[in-house]
Amino acid sequence: MASVIVFSLVISTELYQKFGSDFLQSLSLQVFSVSHPDQLNNITADIVLLDASLLALVDRSYWSDVNPSCITIASGQYLNADFWVPDCWERSAVEKIVKVALDQIRHGKQIDSLEKDIALSKKQLEEINHIGIALSAEKDLQRLLGLILECARRLLGCDAASLYLIDKADNGVKKLIFKLAQNGSVSYAFEEHPLNLDKTSIAGYAVLEGKELNIANVYDINDLYPFQYNKSFDEELGYRCISMLTAPMYNYRGGVVGALQLINKKANPDVLLTSAELALQHVVPFAESDLQLLRYVASQAAVAIDNAKLIDNTKKLFEGFVNASVTAIEQRDPSTSGHSFRVAELTTQLAVALTRSNRPRFERICMTEKKLTELRYASLLHDFGKVGVSERVLVKAKKLTPPQLEIIQYRIALEKERTRNLWLQRRIDKLYGLDESKKGLNCDLELERALANLSEMEAIIVAANEPTVLPQSATYDLERVLKYPFETISGFNSTLLNKNEFLHLSVRKGSLTEDERKEIESHVVHTYNFLKQIPWTEELCGIPAIASGHHEKLNGSGYPLGLTAEEIPFEAKIMAVCDIYDALTASDRPYKTAVSGEKALDILLEDARAGNIDQDIVDVFVESKTYDCLGVMDEATFRGMGMGRGHLINSVYGLGSRH
Structure with missing residues (x-):
């Protein structure tokens, strides 16, 4: 029932006596009679009816400040009054005035009320617009949930809020997850926890029934409902929950995704409800208009949550794709297992260290979360192109493959056996007098020399097969082996080494021939071509160029494009330093021995002085001890990520550009 507004009227004692005590009784006015202007100081009036002489003594400026909407009526001509009536007017005429x-006062108050409503609606509309923009802009799910509660509390002027989401347990049964709670008056440690999705809770009822619940007092819920308010929170923290508004959240498909719950609407939003007494004094019920606002917020929230979940799931899907890709690549060469993950960790850590280095050159570098994500993905996928390199070359530990070396060793063993057979035949011929020459007199010594020569050549081949720096003398020895005649089982004349085997064994550094080295280097081109096929988002579109640029050198001597310092992406320069460090220090390489961290840093500094990699980046890498981050990632950590320690090395020791 609407309350009746009673207006007040101040009338001069003289006029009051003139018109009688029953004057204006029909208008339900609260009447005050005054005989002196000072009596007006403590009265708030809507209408003032004074004779002109008394009204002339009133301080109008003061009166207007205290009673801005008051209407003045003067009995007798008085120019500063809102109305005036002649002294000769009868009582009935004055009543009409x-x-x-x-x-006029009523209309003025109605206008004031409408203006306040319009201002409030405008403010709410602006707030709703702000909420819509804010929710659509936030992509992180946890931050989004907090933002939803903050916006709802601010919009509806309530003290607390809670948010619930539907989720499926491992067994496929739906659960109601109490995701987040906020309270403006009391602080407490909230932990997300699951609830049974049934009608015994207020939020569960709203979700299952798809209905809003506007409860004026949660301590006085009708017994017809299957739920009651859980008072344990109030009892534990000395809080008092009174009014509550709960609404289900519908996504764009019309499905309920959860519930949004507002608690304790306050007459004055600035009041803190730190006690039950204050809550009972300042909390008011939620109005129907509040429900309309909550519906809008809940709808916006549901769409935003769906979008955030979709983005989150897409990120997880892409993370899975990246990890699976890296694992697949590294399984082709188990000795490199873990390299891509370590390079990604080193690169992102170094990028952050650069921004904190206080070096003028890096002051304007802003490594945002998005930029670090792009850099991390590029680092993880920098060797993706190895899927286009033949496995024979990719895993080649020595200059010859084991089958190739076995064939050569078989030839030498066969040649030794032939030499022994020839010696035996000569002995037999001597015994039977079939050979009267003097050749057989020293055949034992010749046999020993021939067998020793073949063993020496085998040792030369085995030594040359190692992926170390080949001395010039070894090349001469190989040429001698190349000229040693050998007759195949089929009777063809050949040599112990064929030209292709000689070519492989003559590699001066590492284990790869020139063609094989080019094939290994082609992995960078494959990386770019493969990654270019992926429809990257705007935040990740730099990945192909970054991932394929880590073998470029500042002086233009790198590959595949021979880019110079100005042309190489800055992120690729960072990755190049980390890639080389991990290549140098990684263990369990079948063709090289890992160097110490200290030696690796010296090699990086030497490489920087040679103009190959960025000197400033190397200096920050050394000074910040970025490499220490790998010490935190122990063997168990790597194995838990599908990794093991290891990697392939590069030009410093001439072992091929495999990292």
Whole structure:
């Protein structure tokens, strides 16, 4: 029932006596009679009816400040009054004037009320617009949930809020997850926890029934409902929950995704409800208009949550794709297992260290979360192109493959056996007098020399097969082996080494021939071509160029494009340093021995002085001890990520550009 507004009227004692005590009784006015202007100081009036002489003594400026909407009526001509009536007017005429003034006041108050409503609606509309923009802009799910509660509390002027989401347990049964709670008056440690999705809770009822619940007092819920308010929170923290508004959240498909719950609407939003007494004093019920606002917020929230979940799931899907790709690549060469993950960790850590180094050159570098994500993905996928390199070359530990070396060793063993057979035949011929020459007199010594020569050549081949720096003398020895005649089982004349085997064994550094080295280097081109096929988002579109640029050198001597310092992406320069460090220090390489961290840093500094990699980046890498981050990632950590320690090395020791 609407309350009746009673207006007040101040009338001079003289006029009051003139018109009688029953004057204006029909208008339900609260009447005060005054005989002196000072009596007006403590009265708040809507209408003032004074004789002109008394009204002339009133301080109008003061009166206007205290009673800005008051209407003045003067009995007798007085120019500063809102209305005036001649002294000769009868009581009935004056009553009509008062009624007109009263109508004007009512209309004025109605206009004021409408203006306040319009201002409030405008403010709410602006807030709703702000909420829509804010929710659509936030992509992180946890931050989004907090933002939803903050916006709802601010919009509806309530003290606390809670948010629930539907989720599936491992067994496929739906659960209601109490995701987040906020309270403006009391602090407490909230932990997300699951609830049974049934009608015994207020949020569960709203979700299952798809209905809003506007409860004026949660301590006085009708017994017809299957739920009651859980008072344990109030009892534990000395809080008092009174009014509550709960609404289900519908996504764009019309499905309920959860519930949004507002608690304790406050008459004054700035009041803190730190006690039950204050809550009972300042909390008011939620209005129907609040429910309309909550519906809008809940709808916006549901769409935003769906979008955030979709983005989150897409990220997880892409993370899975990246990890699976890296694992697949590294399984082709188990000795490199873990390299891509370590390079990604080193690169992102170094990028952050650069921004904190206080070096003028790096002051304008802003490594945002998005930029670090792009850099991390590029680092993880920098060797993706190895899927286009033949496995024979990719895993080649020595200059010859084991089958190739076995064939050569078989030839030497066969040649030794032939030499022994020839010696035996000569002995037999001597015994039977079939050979009268003097050749057989020293055949034992010749046999020993021939077998020793073949063993020496085998040792030369085995030594040359190692992926170390080949001395010039070894090349001469190989040429001698190349000229040693050998007859195949089929009777063809050949040599112990064929030209292709000689070519492989003559590699001066590492284990790869020139063609094989080019094939290994082609992995960078494959990386770019493969990654270019992926429809990257705007935040990740730099990945192909970054991932394929880590073998470029500042002086233009790198590959595949021979880019110079100005042309190489800055992120690729960072990755190049980390890639080389991990290549140098990684263990369990079948063709090289890992160097110490200290030696690796010296090699990086030497490489920087040679103009191959960025000197400033190397200096920050050394000074910040970025490499220490790998010490935190122990063997168990790597294995838990599908990794093991290891990697392939590069030009410093001439072992091929495999990292």
